[in-house]
Amino acid sequence: MDNIAGHKSSLTWAVHISVVLLVALWLFPTVGLFVSSFRTADQIASSGWWNAMFPTEQSLTLRTADPDAQVQQGGIYVIEGNLFAVEGREPAPVSTFGISSRDVSAFQPGDTAELRGGGAITIQANGDYRLESAEEITGSRGTRVFVSAEIPPEFTLRNYDTVLGQDVVQRLLMFVGAGLVLWGVARFVLSAQPPVVALGLPVVAGLALVVALAVGFGLSSGAAEGAQTTDDMGRAFLSTLTVTIPATIIPIVVAAFAAYALAWMDFPGRALLIAFVVGLLVVPLQLALIPLLKLHLSFGIGKGYLGVWLAHTGFGLPLAVYLLRNYMVGLPRDIIENARVDGATEFQIFTKIILPLSFPALASFAIFQFLWTWNDLLVAKVFLIDASGQTTVMTNQIVELLGTRGGNWEILATAAFVSIAVPLVVFFAMQRYLVRGLLAGSVK
Amino acid sequence: MHPALQGLLTIVIGVGACLSYFWASNQFLDRVLFPAKGPNAGRNINRANMIRPWLFLFPALFALSLYLAYPVFETIRLSLTDRVTQPDGTTVYHFVGLGNYIQMSGDPKFWEALWNNMLWLIVVPAMSTAFGLLAAQLTDRISWGNLAKSLIFMPMAISFVGAAVIWKLIYDARPPDAAQIGVLNAIYVSLTGNDPQQWLTVPFWNNFLLMVVLVWIQTGFAMVILSAALRGIPEETIEAAIVDGANPFQIFFKIKVPQIMPTIMVVWTTITLVVLKIFDIVFAMTNGQWGTQVLANYMFNQLFVTRDWGVGSASAMVIMLLVTPILVWNVRQARKEMR
Structure with a gap:
């Protein structure tokens, strides 16, 4: 056995x-x-994100101060200042500079470059410049210079301002922070109360505070500078939420009753119905698109939230019934028989015994359905999004950004991350239930 | 009204309507139709209990039939008809027999989609299951295995569209003299010194670049399920193998894998179902250009771009046909368990 033990430790590494x-x-x-x-657009374009922690060599196009700033010194006209001060940029060490876009690194810091329009400019490593000219300097803007500089790593929330609206992230963090504090205090104060109050009330209070703050102060202080209206993910975020929540809750209610009937009531045709549900589990929803769209149009539901809620409910039901029935069948028979003997009606047994006991299965289906509806593109495209452009969801918004802003990675990455963030939070918070649901659905 | 408010109202009305339907119909059954008192109390209770399951089942059955069962038959019908808009603006459906299928089989894009789907069907389930098995076996043996698992599992929460953006950044190409910001090109350029490639436009191989995205997402799923199966293997079989002098690789391939074969099959078929319906990744990354068409995206194009409902329905039927073996197998498995 010695060699096996020795073998094992090297294998462990x-x-x-x-x-x-x-x-x-x-x-x-x-x-x-x-x-x-x-990262800013400049940073993304000039180096791979894996270099984000290191300083990058960037080419900047900067301007000297306006000709208004010129002063006369001993017969010549002079403009002095710092290139980085002009647009409020962070100072950075200049490694080379140029005065023509064809050769942007013609000169070393400290060199003097002859300008084509007459005059000469000297640029120092720290960005200080001195522009001299024998004639009076004319024109409405400053002289353009091209500078290569070592830009230190820098991270910015500007992309989020562009995509969501000015200051949204900061305010959201503050509001959620306040909500968490209230939650903690309430947990502490109410800890002696029964568990429903001790656990439930703090969550409700915290959420209510976040909502109240958001409504009271507003989430955004207006659109960010330079944001295009098509970049707006805030509205798409809200409509995704509007699609997702009813589409998650309604199938649970409908499926729970059906699952109980299939698990614990005896009636002819039960086995056949279970087979029916199992069969529908794998029917591709592609088949349903046209017939249902026709149906919705003929009923006058048309394209809109109601249609997409109904569609998600229908498509989610087979998995919901299947998961919940499998779970409910495993509940102990004694509890249900005893309740029946004690004179409880089926409705009471269901609401008072089965539903509370089935919480893990309900939670796992809720997560599945939430992730699926949040991440869905196809159903929303067919049943929700019409030509008016009033309704959209985040996935569709991102696909459109891929078309209109294909090269603007700062916008794309931020928009995508906004849409991914919520599912990721749900995923890490409720992973236990997700895994349990997967195992119940697949391993037989 | 603001849609968010409308949504809240729908939840309240929808859930309220569901609950009150269940409550009221039960009350009606027990109090009015078959009251459990009077001369026929016993008979009434039995009758009420015969009807009650159907009350519980009705909303779900109705929705399932309308939203999934009926469309199957309607799609079959539509795939045999052509939609014609008449001069007066009304639409009629002409029966054309197999005309749509014949028209579809003359379309090279359809064959490209079918061929690509077959490639996806082979590569994605195989790779996902293999990586999932590897990850499950490795993470089960170490102390921080659960953390590792949850990180590998994470892409499962990311939408196909989000994943498409993530991977497009990886495949991104910049002009040869600029810094490469896509990892693939950065590695490629620094290793070979060639010019950067527009990877998603390289015929044939771009299919595999799209498949990588789905493998990345599905591996976590395979890992979670296979890891549970690996833990279910009886210890004695492994101990016996160690005593007999089997090395770790022999234990894995000859003792463990055969015992979890049924679970591997389940994982394989589940991923197969996902692959057959794959749409978002292709739609967002290439939209079927450069030889990457797949069936679901072909169908979407027929329905909403070409607006040919006949051929669209016919291609949907092809997907249904490919799913059918799995459907039959699943139903038979479920019936076997019921007995």
């Missing part, structure tokens, strides 16, 4: 290293998006 590699490989793409959403 190999296992650790391979898992680290595997995890790194799987995380790498998402981290790239996350990091990119905090």
